[in-house]
Amino acid sequence: MKRHIKDLAAWSIIILISVLLFMIYDQGRNDHYTEVDNHAPLPEKLDPLVAKKAEAFVKKAAEQGIDVAITETVRSVERQNELYKQGRSEGGNIVTYAKGGESYHNYGLAVDFALRNNDGDIIWDTAYDGNKSGKADWLEAAEIAKELGFEWGGDWNGFKDYPHLQMDYGLSIRQLNEGLRPSHNQSE
Ligand SMILES: [Zn+2]
Structure with missing residues (x-):
């Protein structure tokens, strides 16, 4: 039983870290890209x-x-x-x-x-x-x-x-x- 709780705790920590890492990654992604309506007109000028x-x-x-x-x-x-x-x-x-x-x-x-x-x-x-x-x-x-x-x-x-x-x-x-x-x- 004790072993089982230990495993559960370890997995919880792994999942928590994964979620945090994904949030950090996703934040970084949003810093670089922005989303526009995909029916919006294409740019008429160079970036x-x-x-x-x-x-x-x-x-x-x-x-x-x-x-x-x-x-x-x-x-x-x-x-x-x-x-x-x-x-x-x-x-x-x-x-x-x-x-x-x-x-x-x-x-x-x-x-x-x-x-x-x-x-x-x-x-x-x-x-x-x-x-x-x-x-x-x-x-x-x-x-x-x-x-x-x-x-x-x-x-x-x-x-x-x-x-x-x-x-x-x-x-x-x-x-x-x-x-x-x-x-x-x-x-x-
Ligand atoms: Zn070309």
Whole structure:
């Protein structure tokens, strides 16, 4: 009988600690994310922190003699669907595997970049070495972006999206679809 009570006490303590840990975890989660109505309109602007980091990216690249152009930022669901048609129901190469609502661009959490050559033309040449560092400018730029906290599409397995940079704040597309947003969107 005594043994039984001891076991019961031990289990009670374990359960109590688990509940406390979950509460702490859940509190942390709420600090990072905020929930909006999942029928709320998608953001029309870049996430403020992503915008700031994109600006820093262009500046830092310039310091290394690399002229980075941000070619895409936030994207509407309609535009994403148009891009999805490329290389499928329409001509050209496949440029995306995301339909409208499935891309971080739709949530203001991604930008695409390209380079400007010495003539000022926008180029997508990933081997171009305009600053004569011996390393492709594109890869140097991607390194800078990653140091700033971006995930680079060129690191993806399978389809590589070399111009693509995103910050997902640990949110999956599914969670974004369900209405979760990085919470600093609300405060800024
Ligand atoms: Zn992109």
